[in-house]
Structures are given as structure tokens and as C-alpha cells.
Amino acid sequence: NAGVTQTPKFQVLKTGQSMTLQCAQDMNHNSMYWYRQDPGMGLRLIYYSASEGTTDKGEVPNGYNVSRLNKREFSLRLESAAPSQTSVYFCASSDRHRPLQGYGYTFGSGTRLTVV
């Protein structure tokens, strides 16, 4: 099925370890996003990419880096994981070429990350 695919679905890291969360979409969308979801705080934007080759910080970028590898893929990297980064991470994409229609996002199913 077409959509947004995230890997892995679950991950446990030790403090200080690094890892990369992968995201790929097959809908030919231009814009991609990384959010984290924490209880009582909703979804907060970490980084986004308006198009291939561009990335920008969102609301909570500290401790993260991103790479827009190509139009399909947008990865999120934790260089030195901290317990405060325990969260559920969602990748999303949207169709930039129909922006004024308020297209909305298509979300992946999430990565549940625990840092111990």
C-alpha cells in the first residue's frame, strides 16, 4: 500500500548510543517531517524538509540531525541518545504542490524509542 514507512518500529538504546530512524514515502510528496509525541504534549516538530536538498529546524531540534537523502527518504539521527529523547517518533509527508488546498499530512506508523 502507498504511504509512509518507518523503521524500526521499536528500539531500546543506552544513553550515549547513536542511531538513525529511517523514513520513506512513495507518494511523490515533496515535503517531509519528523515529529515526536510525548504524553500530554501532543506532537512537536523536530525537523522538516520542504524539498529534496533542504532541511530546516522545527520546534525541538536539539539533539537531532536529519538527512533528506532523496525525494523519497528522510532520516532522523540521534548522535548521543539521552533519556529525554524517549518518545514515539513519527514521520510524515505532504504534497507541497497543492499547498493552498491545505492538503494535510500522511503519517507513518511511528517508532517507539526508549533510552535507558
Added chain:
Amino acid sequence: AQSVTQLGSHVSVSEGALVLLRCNYSSSVPPYLFWYVQYPNQGLQLLLKYTSAATLVKGINGFEAEFKKSETSFHLTKPSAHMSDAAEYFCAVSDRSSLISNFGNEKLTFGTGTRLTIIP
């Protein structure tokens, strides 16, 4: 800056009763508004959206929402709750100026969510 406030982090209704989930927004320009639903261990799915056309918007699974500019609200309703409606619901806002200034990149701002429980 735009924001949304969802009143009530938890709402419980009986099966067959009216569902009302509240969302108020703040935006300096005409907003686009969205409701998303998240079932356990899944991503968010779009329920419905308001993009300055009709103020009463119908979505999937019998849900609808009404945009009221005077009240800066976009409450989600369903006449008769079903057990399968149990989920977390998120209101979100974006705006036309954001879309233009960010070269069409649509940055959504989400509320903190309302968990809906259906009582048999």
C-alpha cells in the same frame, strides 16, 4: 504564531451518545484546520479538514466539524458514538501565510490531544 487548544485530555461517552471534542485555535491569518485520529500503536489518520470552503465539514466515520470564526473554534462531533471510535484525537492548524512563506511547505501545529473512551 498559530496554536490550538484542546479542552479535555480525556472524554468518556456512552455508546450511542453524542461525541463532542473541543478545539479552539489562535491564528493571525485565516487558518486551515484539521482533525486527526490515532488508534493504539498506529500513526495519525486524517479525519477531516477545513480549508475556507464550507464551514461545516464532513469527514470519515460519521464525524463532522464546524468552523466558527466568531468563536475561534473547530469542534468535532459525531451524533452516535461507536465502540470503534475509541482513540486519541488531535486538532491541528496551519495557515496560508505559512504555506506561502515556506515555499508551500505546510507546517502543522498540533494540539495536545483528547483521548476518547466509549462506555458500553
